[in-house]
Amino acid sequence: MPKKTKVGKQRKDKFYRLAKETGYRSRASFKLIQLNRKFEFLPKSRVLIDLCAAPGGWLQVAQQAMPVSSIIIGVDLVPIRAIPNVITLQEDITTDKCRQSLKKQLKTWKADVVLHDGAPNVGTNWIQDAFSQSGLTLSALKLATEMLVKGGWFITKVFRSKDHLSLVWVFKKLFKLVHVTKPEASRNESAEIFVVCQGYLAPDRIDPKFLDPAHVFKEVQSKETKSNILEITHKKPKAVGYDDDAPLYITLNVTDFIFSENHLEKLAKCSEIIFNDEDVKNHKLTTDEIKQCCKDIKVLGKAELKLLLNWRKQLRSLFQQTAKEEQPNKGEEKPVPNEEEELDEIQKEAEELELSQLQETKRKKKKILKRRKKYHDRLNLKMIIKNDEPIIDTDRELFNLNIIRNKKDLEQVEDDTNLDKGLEPLYDILDGGYRSSFKKYDRNVTDDSRIAADPEKEESIYSSDEGLSSELEFESESEEEDEKEVSEIILKGIKNPRVVDVVERPDRVKDTIEKWFDKEDFAEENEDSDLELDLLAEEFQEKQKATKSKNDEPEDEKIEDNTTKDLSKSENKKAKKQKKVKLDAEGFALGSLLVQSKKIKRDIIENGYNRYASNDENLPNWFVQDERKHYRKQVPVTKEMIAEQKQRLRELNVRPVKKVVEAKARKKRKAIKRMKKAQKYAEKVTEHPDLSMREKTQKLKEIYKRAMPNEDHKVTYVVAKKGIGRKVRRPAGVEGLFKVVDGRMKKDNRKKKFEIKSSKGKKPSKFNIRKGQRKR
Numbered sequence: 001m002p003k004k005t006k007v008g009k010q011r012k013d014k015f016y017r018l019a020k021e022t023g024y025r026s027r028a029s030f031k032l033i034q035l036n037r038k039f040e041f042l043p044k045s046r047v048l049i050d051l052c053a054a055p056g057g058w059l060q061v062a063q064q065a066m067p068v069s070s071i072i073i074g075v076d077l078v079p080i081r082a083i084p085n086v087i088t089l090q091e092d093i094t095t096d097k098c099r100q101s102l103k104k105q106l107k108t109w110k111a112d113v114v115l116h117d118g119a120p121n122v123g124t125n126w127i128q129d130a131f132s133q134s135g136l137t138l139s140a141l142k143l144a145t146e147m148l149v150k151g152g153w154f155i156t157k158v159f160r161s162k163d164h165l166s167l168v169w170v171f172k173k174l175f176k177l178v179h180v181t182k183p184e185a186s187r188n189e190s191a192e193i194f195v196v197c198q199g200y201l202a203p204d205r206i207d208p209k210f211l212d213p214a215h216v217f218k219e220v221q222s223k224e225t226k227s228n229i230l231e232i233t234h235k236k237p238k239a240v241g242y243d244d245d246a247p248l249y250i251t252l253n254v255t256d257f258i259f260s261e262n263h264l265e266k267l268a269k270c271s272e273i274i275f276n277d278e279d280v281k282n283h284k285l286t287t288d289e290i291k292q293c294c295k296d297i298k299v300l301g302k303a304e305l306k307l308l309l310n311w312r313k314q315l316r317s318l319f320q321q322t323a324k325e326e327q328p329n330k331g332e333e334k335p336v337p338n339e340e341e342e343l344d345e346i347q348k349e350a351e352e353l354e355l356s357q358l359q360e361t362k363r364k365k366k367k368i369l370k371r372r373k374k375y376h377d378r379l380n381l382k383m384i385i386k387n388d389e390p391i392i393d394t395d396r397e398l399f400n401l402n403i404i405r406n407k408k409d410l411e412q413v414e415d416d417t418n419l420d421k422g423l424e425p426l427y428d429i430l431d432g433g434y435r436s437s438f439k440k441y442d443r444n445v446t447d448d449s450r451i452a453a454d455p456e457k458e459e460s461i462y463s464s465d466e467g468l469s470s471e472l473e474f475e476s477e478s479e480e481e482d483e484k485e486v487s488e489i490i491l492k493g494i495k496n497p498r499v500v501d502v503v504e505r506p507d508r509v510k511d512t513i514e515k516w517f518d519k520e521d522f523a524e525e526n527e528d529s530d531l532e533l534d535l536l537a538e539e540f541q542e543k544q545k546a547t548k549s550k551n552d553e554p555e556d557e558k559i560e561d562n563t564t565k566d567l568s569k570s571e572n573k574k575a576k577k578q579k580k581v582k583l584d585a586e587g588f589a590l591g592s593l594l595v596q597s598k599k600i601k602r603d604i605i606e607n608g609y610n611r612y613a614s615n616d617e618n619l620p621n622w623f624v625q626d627e628r629k630h631y632r633k634q635v636p637v638t639k640e641m642i643a644e645q646k647q648r649l650r651e652l653n654v655r656p657v658k659k660v661v662e663a664k665a666r667k668k669r670k671a672i673k674r675m676k677k678a679q680k681y682a683e684k685v686t687e688h689p690d691l692s693m694r695e696k697t698q699k700l701k702e703i704y705k706r707a708m709p710n711e712d713h714k715v716t717y718v719v720a721k722k723g724i725g726r727k728v729r730r731p732a733g734v735e736g737l738f739k740v741v742d743g744r745m746k747k748d749n750r751k752k753k754f755e756i757k758s759s760k761g762k763k764p765s766k767f768n769i770r771k772g773q774r775k776r
Contacts, residue, residue: 048073074088102147106147273297
């Protein structure tokens, strides 16, 4: 009997072989791969249900294409071999038990994708097989309507038959988009097609007829109309909407056509335009062509009708213009106004004015009520406290030069000085209490520390050009203008106790020194401390003279040097204090959230103030460690974001370290050096006259072997069986060097290790105990 060359419609095609090579359980896996490549629904999904999933080829593809933490469930009547991270159920999809078990696995989740690649046992009759497969698809759709999330996907296999169009109609009622396709992996001779339903509408209620096979696949028969001779025929009713006794041939006067408003309707109904006015007929615009067109309107084309309408427009405008010119010539009497009409008009105007005033009052009242409601709402929300007035700092203006604009302002300030004289006794009492709070002067305290202890004082002994430059730098434009006005007043000769001339720098420093040392604290000390202070003042004055004598360096450079020194010191201190903190994956993920938008950043900051935030002290260590782990509000960062940042850090760590690159470069450099050295030796050998060709090649092999780096040969150990001889053949599946070992060698090695340990640092022999083999 001859052997069959074709088995099952050439089932062993390229996709069959690819499935075997890649490890897929069926060639149908490539159908899902091609569908996913076209529509890209698997990477976006988190929950998937595969109905009629055996043997599990589609589950393998879903497990590879979907995210790692996805839920994948496979259902079939036949048991499915286990797949990592996939739940398999052995149920019938047409029963309620299957529905309950799926809901038990999903809990509160909804499926993003429902797959169906099922088919009944075929082979009896094609019509019956196609119908049963359509019924199975309808059962899968019924299950999908309960499990799918809004906007989900439903992918199913359908056999082309008279019923598949009914199924597509049902799909279009439940989904936004329905695509009918046939992937490349599906055989051309097969009647299967795949329907991809996108965007589940999730209606609140689905009519049971939509999912009932008896109703969906019902054949609709059109009723055949049979002629009945005996049936009494009724008369045809009269058509309505027409003019009674309307003539077929209608004429239209030219004056009616020109001066009427609905000239288009009249033109459409009439058959001829009659010239009943001689002026129009004999007018220069009324050409012979116009007259011929007016004789039969029904036969006119688009161009002729347009010509007729333009003619009518021109004549109408001319007649209107002549009527306007003739109108002023006629002595028409003006109508005499009636007193009653005038009274009515006045009354009407008064009513309108009253109405407008009423509307204005209503509008104002509405505004006031709205403002009052807003105020009460703010009171209820505790945004405004009743009978609370804002604190206004009025005294601040007394010491502001900006208020002095002219002569009157200066005189007002001078008058105000008299008020201060009445308050002098009160100031003395307060000043005495204030001075009693001074600390006793200590001679051991340095000048810098004393000045630092009193930061509120405006002037100090060590006030240098920095203070003046900073004061002049930060003056605003408005202040400069005010100073100009004040200076003008001074130039005019107006004197005021509040306006003081600018004192030169040396005198100012001297005044500050005198003020500083005139304090009561210094007066209370003994003479020794006074001498020390005098010495300090003299030293300061000498330093000031020394700085003035140096004309080579301008003041700006000195200021810059001083400022740069101070800044560099402060920066060094800050640099010592600050430590670089390396972020982990969670920190990077949180940082990416903060960068996204201001709203997210504000929400994260606000979430930091919560009931989990605590700052208790003197707690036990075990309690603090436990609180760090558990008593903390979760950061709004998902696992996927952390995984993404970990992957990024992993990719950064994979990059070669600088030391590794340097080591590789050294290794390469040494190898090049060795090869150059070997080349020199090789040239000497080749040029040697006494050596034969064979000896030269042997020497060259030895030279280059020494120059090449030593490669570690991997040795595979093969355990020898009992009773085996010396010669051992290469075992199956073993490549490269191999070594045959047995139990005796294991014992010998154990003994050798014991001897090395007992020798206490003595060097072991270079030869093994057994067979005198040299140690590798």
